[in-house]
Amino acid sequence: MLNINKLSASILAFELKRLFHGAATKVSLLVFIISGLLAIYLGANSYKALRIDQVKSAIVFKKEREHIQQREQLPEMGSLAYYAHSPTAWQLSPWTALFVGQSQNNLVAMKVNALALQGQIYNKELINPSKHRTGGFDLGFILAYMLPILIGVLSVNLLSEERQSGRWRLLSAFANHSAKKLIWRALLQRFVLVSLIISLLFISSAVLLSLPFDGMFFTFLALSLTYTAFWFFVAALIMSLNKSSLYNSLAFIASWLVIAVLIPGFIHLGLSSQFTNAEPLKASTTQRLVLNDGWDQDKQAALEKFVQDYPQYREKIAYEADFHWKWYYAMQQLSDLSVAENWNTYIAEQQQKQSWLTRLSVLSPSLLFQMQLNKLAGSDTQAHSAYIDSVRQYHQQIREFIYPYLFNDTPVTSEDIDTFPLFAEQISIEKPQILPASTPLSDYAWLVLLGLTCVLAGVSRQRFNKLRVS
Template identity: 50%
Template sequence: MQLFKLECKRLFSGKINKLVLILFLLSGVFAIYQGAQGYKSIRIDQYKSQVVFEKERAHVTSQDSLPAAGSLAYYASAPTQWQLSPWAALFVGESQSSMVAMKVRATALQSQIFNREIVNPSQQRAGGLDLGFVLVYLLPLVIGIMTVTLISDEQHAGRWRLLNALPTSAFRQVCKQIALRFIVIWLLVVTLLISAALLLSLPFDVLFWTVLIATSVYMLFWFAIAAFIMSFDKSSVFNSLAYLSSWVLFAMLIPGAVQLFLSNQYQTQAPLQISLKQRIELNDGWDKDKQATLDTFLKHEPRWQNTAPLGEAFDWKWYYAQQHMSDIAVQDQWLDYLQNSYARHGQLQTLSTLSPALFFQLKLNQLANTSSENQTQYLQEIADYHTKIRHFFYDYLFFNKSITKEDVDNFVLFEAQKHTGEKRGTQGFWQLFFSMLVVLVITSLAIFRLKQLRPV
């Protein structure tokens, strides 16, 4: 017990250890605050979209006479929203740089998705920080600073021979010192997670414990790396450089190489090409035979083929037929883009096994519904909802029906879908099993080598 108290006193007496722990705690608090502000901004944007839509609908129904169906379809912007988990405040993923509350009209879909400024530069945060960044990148540095020079410091201070002369072996003392550091850092992580849950009203459900367990496994990996490096019985400088090199490899080089590989393998200019081709098709449609355009449209949408032929005057049904035909022109590219996005994310999941940092970050984003896969699912939901909006107005446009106030009140609304992903869950299980196996192997090697250490 005396040795334990002495070790606790030594741990917190060092200025570097105290400074590192304080900086880690402050970084976590600031990350929680900044992430909460970003999530609050997202929720406000989504709420505003809903409120504006309801006010516009109330304004339309308050009029004595309703506008024509074509005019109403042109101005009716229906809100959608990316169904983020409240944990998105801590693990922002793709949510801070993508659309989260896009409005959809009955006009061409692709021009609405891609012909817009996704991020406002004047409101873009410089150096965005979230709790995921703190846990993925800063936490390993804290572990390394407090752990990797433990044995070499004992040797430099002349205490290593004394530890080996004690009734309990030096190996057991080192294990106790490592365990103490693990407990201290783990308690700080728990404090941050509980504080975030209380401040953001996050439930202490399965998701909370999943995050905590995943973080604990991630900590075990870096402690195992530190112990393995210490087992080579080198100097403090060598141990520090070796650990830092490991951090650079797993947290920067491998994730960077994976992203570079995926960027080269999957086409990244697809949105620009889709947008450009759709816009050209839409503009050229004004110079084409309008009845021929409508006839081609009705072949794709036979449900409304009994509509009357076009006259000489402008007709809204040709306008929306041409809008949809411009989407048809890029339909194959759009489907390929969605398929490639899912394939890219699936390959990213597989390759993330090479880097615990990348794997851990992806899992956190998935838990918060902020991954690139969730963003692609949101785009697909927008496309499905756009079809419902088009079909809602087509009944009035092609059959020359008048819209009533009841019809406006019954306008189809967006409903976010829940994606469980059974296949993804199985894949995640095997990746987690492999990660645990890697941690176990490194830990076993470190224990075996540490037991062989003898005083010089």
């Protein structure tokens, strides 16, 4: 028994030494660590620059208001509202530096005025949310796509290498199942190593971004470690087939391609063909045509149509000049209303598309994992839609603020400029909850991942027990 214990200790020491022996292992670990640190660094800089731009926009707008107040003669409200581009801000969590999701500079700090909102949101393709890609080179990409490759390099050929070296038969001669225990021990060592690297990446992120070590931090970490365990058991299942190293490597690469690339690709391709982005373009084009045609149509009739929604101004729509700001902003609102059906259709389609994406994501643990990371960080599609909706509400506040000045021909005072509505920042991130009743079960990526991991663990262990030493 003493000799067996000494042998086990020697094997453990040998495995720890062998873990860092291969060149492929060293290169894979180095590339993964450097990529992770680079993603954190770039994400932190991008997030800080974004927040600085948002703060600068607010300061500049404040200075502009102060400059106008110092003028001897204040402009009329129509002119003031035309040039006043009020800043908005998607108040992102620092976690979006690591998991960018839908957050991009041109979508998180829109500036709006009292003109038609549809044209401001979709004024060009670069800031059209329907053309916006999801994610980028961030820590979420490193964990979702590069982490499985690292796990494959570290673990998928453990059994085949033992057989080729002859250690598998030798160790099995000392005690029952000792060779199989060696494989599981080697897997556990590699899982601990990868888990430590991931933990260090999260700790580095917390230090760099001043993130608290709270429930959110450990939720991200636990989800990532569950995803790590899933891929280790994928490797274990492939090893249990008892094939050659070439077969194991190709099988793991094929599994990664199917789970992380092909299935998400087919899901996005299918949803993109089912839910097109034609409505935003159609709405933007129609809105501009309606607005341009309004210059050649009966302006008084346009005001009559406008006061159907704002009857308090029915007695104030008459004017004698060829142009009045009241008609101009009324026409802006009418052009928005003309595409309201397109807008509502687009929103409904996006919600339906997101619902299907959430359901179908269970087919791909990689897609499920990345979506859950973005959801926890508050950078997913739902959070971005909430920001756009808050912009719409703010735009309505601006419009309804200026209408009394336009229709009553009320001059602007310095005090009125102080009361101009400002955008109320919205915190899009939500604290993780344990099975709240209002959330569908399909949103619990960690439960699905944990279930898949447990299934893989049971299957691979069962197959290992049936292996014969030969």
